[in-house]
Structures are given as C-alpha cells and as structure tokens.
Amino acid sequence: MLSSVILSSNMQQAEGISLLIVGLPGIIHLGEPVTYFVVVQNDSSEQKTLVVKSNQDDLVYPVTVPPQSYVEVAQSTIKYEQGGDYEITYVAMKGGNILSAISQTLKVRMKYSEPKKTTPETQGSSASSWGCLLFITIPLLLTILAFTGVKPLDSYKDNIINSINGFFDSLGGQTITTSSSIPPTAGSREFIEHASFLEIDQYVLNTPASAESSIENLAAYLGNGAKDDLEKTRAIYRWITENINYDYQAYLAGTYGDMSAQGVLNSRKSVCAGYSELFFKLAQAMDLQVIKISGWAKGISYVDSSSLLGIPNHAWNAVKLYDGWYLLDSTWGAGSIRNEVFVKEFKDYYFLTNPEQLIMTHYPDSSKWQLTEQYISQSIFNNYPTVYFKVFGSKLITPINKYLEADSVTFFKLVAPGALDVSIVNNGKWHYLTITNSIFEGSVPVTEGGVDICAKYSKDSNTYSVIVSYVAQ
Numbered sequence: 001m002l003s004s005v006i007l008s009s010n011m012q013q014a015e016g017i018s019l020l021i022v023g024l025p026g027i028i029h030l031g032e033p034v035t036y037f038v039v040v041q042n043d044s045s046e047q048k049t050l051v052v053k054s055n056q057d058d059l060v061y062p063v064t065v066p067p068q069s070y071v072e073v074a075q076s077t078i079k080y081e082q083g084g085d086y087e088i089t090y091v092a093m094k095g096g097n098i099l100s101a102i103s104q105t106l107k108v109r110m111k112y113s114e115p116k117k118t119t120p121e122t123q124g125s126s127a128s129s130w131g132c133l134l135f136i137t138i139p140l141l142l143t144i145l146a147f148t149g150v151k152p153l154d155s156y157k158d159n160i161i162n163s164i165n166g167f168f169d170s171l172g173g174q175t176i177t178t179s180s181s182i183p184p185t186a187g188s189r190e191f192i193e194h195a196s197f198l199e200i201d202q203y204v205l206n207t208p209a210s211a212e213s214s215i216e217n218l219a220a221y222l223g224n225g226a227k228d229d230l231e232k233t234r235a236i237y238r239w240i241t242e243n244i245n246y247d248y249q250a251y252l253a254g255t256y257g258d259m260s261a262q263g264v265l266n267s268r269k270s271v272c273a274g275y276s277e278l279f280f281k282l283a284q285a286m287d288l289q290v291i292k293i294s295g296w297a298k299g300i301s302y303v304d305s306s307s308l309l310g311i312p313n314h315a316w317n318a319v320k321l322y323d324g325w326y327l328l329d330s331t332w333g334a335g336s337i338r339n340e341v342f343v344k345e346f347k348d349y350y351f352l353t354n355p356e357q358l359i360m361t362h363y364p365d366s367s368k369w370q371l372t373e374q375y376i377s378q379s380i381f382n383n384y385p386t387v388y389f390k391v392f393g394s395k396l397i398t399p400i401n402k403y404l405e406a407d408s409v410t411f412f413k414l415v416a417p418g419a420l421d422v423s424i425v426n427n428g429k430w431h432y433l434t435i436t437n438s439i440f441e442g443s444v445p446v447t448e449g450g451v452d453i454c455a456k457y458s459k460d461s462n463t464y465s466v467i468v469s470y471v472a473q
Contacts, residue, residue, distance in 0.1 A: 016044030017065075019052070019090050019102040022365065027107045033079040037366075038090050040100075041070040050094040055087065069377035072367060080108040186355050186371040187324030192230065193393065197238075200231045204238040212243075215261050219285035229288055233319050233328075236282045237351050241334040244278065245269045246342040251300075275331040276315035289320035293327075295364035298386050300337055312365050325371060326352040329362065348392035357395055360384040386469050391457075393417045393438075396468055406448040406472040413441040416467065419455040423464065426451045426472065446472045 017040065024036035042048050042065035052061040052073050065071045080086065089103040203225035211221035222235040247269040250256050257267065259274035261281035270278070276292045283290035296302065297314035316329040333350040335343050350358075355371035363370075363381045370376055385402035387394075395415040404410050415438055416422055422440040424431040427449050433442040451472050454464035 014097075014099045015048065015094075016042055017048060017050065017092055017099040018043070019092055019100045020070075021088065021090070021102055021104055024088065024104060024106065027109055028080070030083060030108060031079060031081055033077050035077045037076070038073045039070050040065050040073055040092060042067060044068075048094070048099075050092050050099060053091050053093065055089040066375075066377075068379050069375070078106075083108050183368045184318070184320075184325045184371065187320075187322055187326050189354065191322050192326070192352050195230060197231070197234050200226060200234050201238050204235050205242060207239060212265065215265060215281050215285055218265065219282050222282070223286045226286075229321050232286045232288060233283070233321065233326075234351065236279055236286070237328055237330055237333060238346075240275060240279055240282075240330040241346050243268060244275060244330075244334060245344065246331065246334060246337070247271055247274075248337055248340070248342045272315045272331040275334070276317055279317045279328075279330050283317075283319060291318050291369075292316075293318055293364050293366075293369050295362060295366075295369075296381075297329075297332075297363070298361045299332075314362065316362060318369060318371075327355055327358050327362070327369075327371060328352055329358075345390070347390045349389040349394055351392060354395065357387070357389075360387050360396070360400070388465070388467050388469075389416075390465070390467075391416070391418045394467070399470070402470050404446055404451055404470050404472040406446060409443050409445050410451075411441070411443045412453065413439070414453065414468070415439055416455050418457055420459065421456040421464075422467075423454050424451065425454050448472050 020039040020041060022037050022039060024034065028034050038052065038054075040050070040052060040063055045067050047064060047066050049062075049064045052063060054061075061073050063071055063073050086106045086108060087103055088106055089101070091098055092100040204222065207218075207221060211217050218239070222239060223232055226232040226235050244264060245268060247256070250269075251271050256271050256273070257263065259270055259277055261278045264270040264274040264278045280290055280292050292315060294312045294315050296312055297316075299314060301313045314331075316327065316331070318325045318327050320326075329350040333347045335345045335347075337343070356373070359370055359372055359376050359381065361384075363376075363378070367375060383401050383403065385396070385400065387396055393415065394417060397413040397415065399410060399412070412424055412433060414422070417438045419435075419438070419440070422433045422435070424433065424442075424444045424446075426444070426446050431442065431444040433440040433444075449472060451470040452466045453468040453470075455467050456462070456464045
C-alpha cells in the first residue's frame with residue numbers, strides 16, 4: 001500500500017470545502033515516524049480564502065483554493081514514544097465559522113518481535129534490545145512543515161525547526177534539518193529530444209547473467225557502458241523494461257511478494273511498486289538524484305470518477321538531470337495487460353515523458369511532482385482523454401477533453417512519430433488524417449459513441465493501435 005486517505009465519519013463541510021488527511025494509517029508503532037499531509041478541497045465554483053488550524057500546534061495556515069481544485073496545506077511527520085490513542089484534528093475556518101473539520105484516531109502500539117537467544121556473542125546486544133522496549137513517559141510529537149501549496153513566512157518555519165532542535169539538544173539527540181523549500185522544476189526538453197540511445201540500448205540488451213546477481217553488480221555494469229547521467233538513466237530504464245515482467249496474478253490476488261529491489265531482481269517480476277523501487281535503488285547505486293512517486297494512473301485499476309480520493313494505484317519515478325527533473329514509468333514502459341495476460345512490449349514514450357503529456361494519465365499525490373507549467377486539478381485530470389502512446393515524442397495537441405460534442409465536426413491534431421497512418425474511428429467509420437512531418441490533423445464529423453484515434457506503425461502489417469480514446473455525447 002503506497003499511502004491512504006482516511007476520513008472521519010463525523011466530518012463537517014460547508015460551502016463546498018472539505019479537508020482530507022492523506023497518508024496517515026490507523027495504527028503506527030512506537031518510535032516509527034509516519035508522514036502525512038493535509039489537503040483542502042474546494043468543490044464550489046468560487047475561489048475560497050480561509051485558514052486551517054490543527055490540534056497538533058498553535059499555527060494558523062492561511063490558504064486560497066481555486067474553484068474545483070485542491071491545495072496541499074501542510075505536510076507533517078509524527079513519531080510517538082508512548083503507546084496510546086491520539087486524536088489528529090484539523091479545522092478549516094472562514095470569518096470565525098467552521099467550514100470543514102476532520103478528525104482521525106491514531107493508535108500507537110508496541111511492535112512485537114521474538115527475543116534474541118542469549119549467547120556469549122549476542123548477550124550484550126540482547127540486553128540493549130530489551131532496554132529499548134522501555135517506555136519514555138513523555139510523548140514526542142514532531143511536526144515538520146513542508147508546505148507545497150501556500151508557502152508560510154520563513155520565520156514560521158525557522159521558529160518551528162529551532163524549537164524542535166532545542167528540544168533534541170536537551171535530550172542529547174541529533175539536530176533536524178529541512179529540505180529546500182524550492183519546488184522541483186521540469187528539465188529542458190532540448191537535452192533529450194535529439195539524443196540517440198541506440199548504442200547504450202544495445203549494450204544493455206547484451207548484459208551478461210553474471211552482472212545480474214545483485215543491485216551493486218548490475219549498477220556497476222550498466223554504469224560502465226554509460227557516457228553520462230542521461231545514459232545511466234536510459235540504461236536502467238531499458239534493463240528493467242526488458243527483464244521485469246508485470247505480475248498480473250499477484251495484482252489480482254493482492255499478494256505482491258517481495259517488492260524490495262533485490263527481491264524484484266531475483267524474481268524478475270513485480271507490480272508497479274517493485275518496478276519503481278528497483279529503478280530507485282539502481283539509480284542511487286549509480287549516483288543519480290532520484291525519487292519514487294505515488295499517485296493515480298489510468299491503468300487497469302483506475303475508476304473514472306470526479307474524485308481521486310482513496311489509495312493511490314500506481315508508482316513511478318523522477319530523476320534529476322542537467323537543469324531539472326524528468327519523469328519516467330518503467331512499469332508502463334515494459335508492456336501492457338491484454339486479455340488478462342501481461343504482454344511485453346517496450347514503450348519509449350514513458351522514458352523522460354513530457355510532463356504536460358504524462359499528466360493526462362499519471363496524477364501524483366503530491367502536486368509538486370506534476371512538473372507542469374500550470375497546476376492541474378483532479379477534475380481536469382479526469383476529463384483528459386486516455387492516451388496509449390508508445391513512441392517517444394508523441395503528443396496530443398487537440399482535443400484534450402475526453403468528452404466530444406456529438407453530431408458536430410471536431411478538429412484533431414497530434415504528433416505521432418513513426419506512424420504511417422492515423423485515423424479517427426467512430427461507429428465503424430474511418431476518417432484518415434493528413435500528415436506533415438509526423439503531425440497528423442484534420443476535421444472529422446463525430447456521432448454519439450466511442451471515438452478512437454488509431455495509428456499504423458508497420459509497413460508489413462495492416463494493424464492499427466488505439467492511441468487516444470474519447471466519448472462523443
């Protein structure tokens with residue numbers, strides 16, 4: 001489970017405002033930190049300016065939420081050293097009136113494990129481990145703000161961190177540091193759009209079995225064939241998409257097995273979390289800046305609705321190269337599910353995909369990892385058509401709303417590198433678009449029902465693949 005959203009049964013809301021607590025489980029163990037964030041959602045047609053208060057601290061979080069969208073207000077990391085039940089509460093207020101309130105009970109429990117057998121070699125460590133089970137009588141709550149929507153004054157953040165560090169100093173503990181408040185930005189497309197990966201791809205496809213026994217050995221081999229960080233990133237992506245199969249049966253059963261990087265390397269199969277973890281560990285071993293992203297994707301478990309609330313259904317990665325961050329999805333790049341079976345098919349499109357295109361199918365649970373020029377709300381995401389591009393550089397230009405007006409003429413335009421023909425298929429009728437330098441366009445009459453953009457990529461076959469889907473109504 002990547003994260004969760006838990007709403008209290010007595011949640012209040014007014015004026016279209018609702019509060020959400022994301023990533024906070026019902027039970028945590030003593031001494032284990034857990035990070036969650038708070039979201040204000042505005043379902044009304046008007047912009048709302050309000051404040052959010054918490055029972056965890058004395059701060060007031062001012063926030064402005066555009067209509068039909070949400071803003072992440074605060075991210076907190078908490079850790080308790082005393083068992084018990086703790087109430088986590090947030091309230092959204094405007095002019096002294098409560099617009100929304102949410103509360104969750106957090107159960108803090110001891111994590112039980114089998115005591116070590118005492119031998120002359122382990123007696124000292126055994127005694128130490130038992131000592132760690134003693135309760136500290138003062139509960140410890142760490143609240144570290146990392147605003148991603150509305151930025152607070154720096155003095156607020158500094159005062160909080162200084163007070164926490166002062167508390168730790170009194171206990172002889174370590175000082176807490178915060179990450180940069182500068183949000184990640186998308187890297188320039190010019191660095192990668194004209195790159196050739198033929199040489200590094202061939203090197204990866206010839207990886208000997210002796211180099212695949214461990215994360216360290218594989219990272220060393222892949223790194224030796226790369227000229228720079230871009231080729232390192234490509235090498236990891238190409239190896240994973242070639243060698244790891246999507247474990248569809250595990251997905252159906254809900255039992256995913258060992259999703260550690262080494263576990264996935266050994267079994268050669270996993271679900272998206274295992275793909276993302278393997279990429280993450282290999283990239284780290286090759287000294288790349290990399291993160292794992294969780295969120296919602298329009299795959300086999302996606303439910304078309306007006307809200308994304310619930311457990312994120314997908315995981316992918318971002319890597320920093322040159323001047324910024326780039327997104328990639330090795331799971332979707334490896335193939336797809338057809339007739340209940342995973343079919344391996346390398347897809348270049350999901351390697352360092354343009355964020356403005358990937359957002360049509362991938363919605364991160366932290367908005368800063370959209371990497372788009374403008375913030376994309378849940379409703380906009382849900383209204384995008386579903387795209388099934390395979391080739392790097394593919395781009396849907398128009399229309400970008402999945403709902404088309406029936407019994408009207410619609411103008412279509414897209415970039416489809418490598419495609420020989422592109423046709424709009426609607427109720428059995430095929431309408432071919434004109435082509436100019438991989439750009440396909442044309443005006444097509446559509447009637448009520450499904451509307452698909454289909455592309456032909458092979459001269460030796462008359463097979464067309466659906467690359468974009470709409471509904472005319």
